[in-house]
Amino acid sequence: MNARPDRWGLTIPLAGLPLREQRDVVAALPDLGYTDVWTGEAGGSDGFTPLVLASQWAPSLRLGTAIIPAFTRGPATVAMSAATLAGLAPGRFALGIGTSSDVIVRNWNGIGFDEPYARVRDLLRFLRPALAGAKVDHEYPSFAIRGFRLPEAPEPAPPILLAALRPGMLRLAGREADGAILNWLTADDVRTVAPHVRGQGRPDAELVARIFVLPDVPAEQAREVGRRAIAAYLNVPVYRGFHEWLGRTELGPMWTLWAGGDRRGALAAIPDAVVDSLVLHGPAESVREQVRAYVEAGVSTPVLMPLGVGDPVATVRALAPR
Template sequence: MPQRWGITVPLTGVPLGDQRELIRSLPDLGYTDVWSSEADREDAFTPLVLASQWAPTLRLGTAIVPAFTRGPALLAQSAATLAGLAPGRFALGVGTSSDVIVERWNGIPFTEPYARVRDLLDFLRRAFTGEKVDAEWPSFAVRGFRLGIAPEQAPPVLLAALRPGMLRLAGREGDGAIVNWLTSDDVRAVAPHVREYGKPDAEIVARIFVLPDVPTDEARAIGRRMVAAYLNVPVYRAFHEWLGRMELTPMWAKWAAGDRKGAVEAIPDAVVDRLVLHGPAGSVREQVQAYVEAGVTTPVLAPLGGEPGAVIRALAARP
């Protein structure tokens, strides 16, 4: 098994406050990492704060915090707080997110996303040292800010990235990349861009969607809906066009025409099977291992259903 074995938190199907025992069980099952997300459910930091106390050996990561929805200073404060709670065990993952989350849901213009994350990486590096930051970047300015409590160990900062420009930025200016919605073969196209700047060991965190021990037809139905929901978002469509996944063209055409049902039905089984891993739990673990062999350093499982306790036990690194 890989050295790292992560899972997405909070676990679905159980209220966050009731997950203590589940989280506490993770290290004994071989899990090394928990990584949160932030879209329309819990925020990215609260589940990790709880996990830092419930299971003090786990590594914690955000995958990801949108770069637009918190001001730079507030983001630095939140990250420094968690870094102080879990010294040496927290990694901050940031990314552009999408126009849906940033603009439609939060009313913030989704403009020049590359510049925003590039500038944010530079600001965070400076802020985490405890120095006073008074500077202007192309995408924002910060005047006279200093962290009241700077972290003793500055957290590594990883960047969510899909296509070459952002992947190279993640490797050049960040500590690695966070990727999702890709196959194990796609990792071989992505990893060289992250590691081309003299960082052969740059971290690549991959969120991998899994449905262990679910009948094939049911798993494909769930996976097909997920693929349609995500890969019609412009940033993900552009990513898969870059990867050459043109078998999704009929889905994109039907979605653009407003035919949602037809779009879902147009997704080939082969695409679903490669992007949403399903089958017996042992087979799912083997499929995840293929990502590691292709260059992923930290696989982060994202179960799409099932009873949480049963799922984490089924996918344990120590079955």
């Protein structure tokens, strides 16, 4: 594989090291060849604070949220947070939004998870004019905004990307956003997903993919960690639906056992081949080559997600592009 991606991202904050102690490693990322840092927002750090720090620790890095849930903040609050970060890093911030999941939204935040497609679509349609500095007074199908305007709109306005799994959201990302954020898929899956985004008259739409990595970890240990991560995510309804759509029937026994309460049996039922394709492991050079396969398949921005085994700083250095 000879693909040399223009971008090489990393998920922050790194597991196993307090955020307050990550300044040196973030500051060193550009010299190591990393171009981007991206955050998530589930049950750990919020999606904005680590990027605010990174904007000062490494002023050349591109910053991105992957993702900010559409339900857990009000639309104006999302706009204000995004504008603040875009102002700290002009031209270097991308706002990723998405539905998140019923677990995070309903179970953890006590918020209804109703009509997620409509909520994300409407948030996108609100954010476009709001981040451009327009006064927004509009009734969207899923919420109403009355007389909101940012006092200082960012210049330039940040691109907006949508977390997308299945065709409806993927096509929305290609049609109305600046691209899509992908998660929990193989390099081959990218070839299935990409046309839904780029077939909307946007062949240059960005595809950001979070890629789970465990470099220099023995295969047995990597598969054990990978199975736990797969079970935690792919039994969530939105991710199960995604992999059913992709045709990953080999996960059927896991879904059945998990639904029946047999957690141990569900873990054991995940085939090695599925773990190996969704959680990249082996020597660091092999992992880098596997990441490049995503780029060859159509990913614009690979974003590495180390799964927290071993020294996080050593992992970052081992996976630096070469």
